[in-house]
Amino acid sequence: MATEEHKQLSAFVKSIHQMLRCEAHKNGADKAWQEHCSKSEILQEYATSMQKLASTFWKQNLVDENKSAQCRIKWVAEKCVLYFFEGEIEIRRIREKEKCNKVGKSMDSYAETCVEVTASKEMQSEAKCLTLLDVGSCYNPFKVYPFFHVIPIDIAPAEPDVYVCDFLNVAVVESEESMILNGRFITELPAAAFDVVVFSLLLDYFPCPKQRYSCVHKAYRLLKPEGLLFIITPDSKHSSANAPIMKSWRITLAQLGFSRIYYDKLPHIHCMAYRKDINPEVSKHWVSYKLPKTNYAQTKAGLHIPQDFQKINDQCDDVPHPKIERTSQDDAALVQLFSQLPYDS
Numbered sequence: 001m002a003t004e005e006h007k008q009l010s011a012f013v014k015s016i017h018q019m020l021r022c023e024a025h026k027n028g029a030d031k032a033w034q035e036h037c038s039k040s041e042i043l044q045e046y047a048t049s050m051q052k053l054a055s056t057f058w059k060q061n062l063v064d065e066n067k068s069a070q071c072r073i074k075w076v077a078e079k080c081v082l083y084f085f086e087g088e089i090e091i092r093r094i095r096e097k098e099k100c101n102k103v104g105k106s107m108d109s110y111a112e113t114c115v116e117v118t119a120s121k122e123m124q125s126e127a128k129c130l131t132l133l134d135v136g137s138c139y140n141p142f143k144v145y146p147f148f149h150v151i152p153i154d155i156a157p158a159e160p161d162v163y164v165c166d167f168l169n170v171a172v173v174e175s176e177e178s179m180i181l182n183g184r185f186i187t188e189l190p191a192a193a194f195d196v197v198v199f200s201l202l203l204d205y206f207p208c209p210k211q212r213y214s215c216v217h218k219a220y221r222l223l224k225p226e227g228l229l230f231i232i233t234p235d236s237k238h239s240s241a242n243a244p245i246m247k248s249w250r251i252t253l254a255q256l257g258f259s260r261i262y263y264d265k266l267p268h269i270h271c272m273a274y275r276k277d278i279n280p281e282v283s284k285h286w287v288s289y290k291l292p293k294t295n296y297a298q299t300k301a302g303l304h305i306p307q308d309f310q311k312i313n314d315q316c317d318d319v320p321h322p323k324i325e326r327t328s329q330d331d332a333a334l335v336q337l338f339s340q341l342p343y344d345s
């Protein structure tokens with residue numbers, strides 16, 4: 001059962017997402033985002049609320065830790081161990097090569113890249129350290145794992161070890177040098193430098209599919225070949241309820257060169273891991289084979305969330321002001337929805 005404070009924090013977090021969606025509707029997504037980033041007091045309060053919810057209330061409210069939203073961090077860590085350290089990466093590489101042969105893609109460039117990739121992975125597993133970019137990190141939850149070298153970034157960090165960085169506006173640069181981190185701000189990130197990129201409860205923060213797409217596209221450029229993009233997104237409904245949306249995410253990411261290799265629907269979240277294939281043509285081929293031509297065109301900008309399909313006027317009419325009291329109707333809905341997750345944005 002959610003406590004009074006838990007409900008208040010949840011309502012605050014939810015109201016920020018809703019406010020941003022309404023601003024984007026009124027003024028366009030870019031302008032709304034720019035203005036949103038300048039509201040430092042609100043962003044800071046969001047960061048504190050989010051950290052408290054995730055590290056205090058989610059933990060306290062767990063009946064079964066493995067089935068809760070709390071285990072999203074653990075889920076990512078476990079899948080990384082399985083993939084990078086327990087041999088799954090080799091299995092996936094062989095499978096990709098077989099698919100490549102099947103679809104008759106040129107194997108020359110593939111073979112060269114593969115040798116390079118194998119060498120770099122061997123070096124990594126010796127060091128047992130994976131470079132992980134945690135986007136929208138808030139309070140740096142991955143720092144507890146010794147096998148991650150974490151670069152945590154957020155527009156409004158809750159902890160001083162998280163770098164200030166707007167992922168929507170950060171530049172991706174081609175660089176041979178390793179990343180130099182000075183001070184608290186990051187304005188550019190090196191291309192093809194990360195083993196893992198994490199978007200945990202990040203994409204649903206954005207009011208439009210275009211911004212979400214821009215994030216996954218950037219993640220593709222930042223990852224090394226065979227690196228993993230993790231996406232955790234909230235959904236308290238049954239797994240089948242939003243299955244078409246998850247399918248369109250899979251297709252959209254495949255068109256970029258990502259193959260989905262792990263997926264779990266936990267009670268309040270979808271957990272996904274996407275592999276950046278060595279040859280992007282393999283997943284693109286999967287899309288063209290999987291989809292009838294008519295659907296193919298429609299799914300190009302497919303990173304929708306359920307809120308995108310709600311009537312925007314209904315959402316904006318009852319945007320709770322971040323500070324105002326909630327109605328009893330809000331309370332009832334919150335008790336039901338947020339007993340483990342802080343919001344269902």
Ligand SMILES: C[S@@+](CC[C@H](N)C(=O)[O-])C[C@H]1O[C@@H](n2cnc3c(N)ncnc32)[C@H](O)[C@@H]1O
Nearest residue numbers: 054136137138154155156165166167168200201
């Ligand atoms: C719901 S919280 C999730 C925090 C954490 N990842 C977790 O799973 O508990 C979303 C976070 O994303 C951050 N965020 C939103 N847009 C961002 C952007 N463009 N760049 C960096 N961080 C962003 C927010 O400030 C917030 O801390």
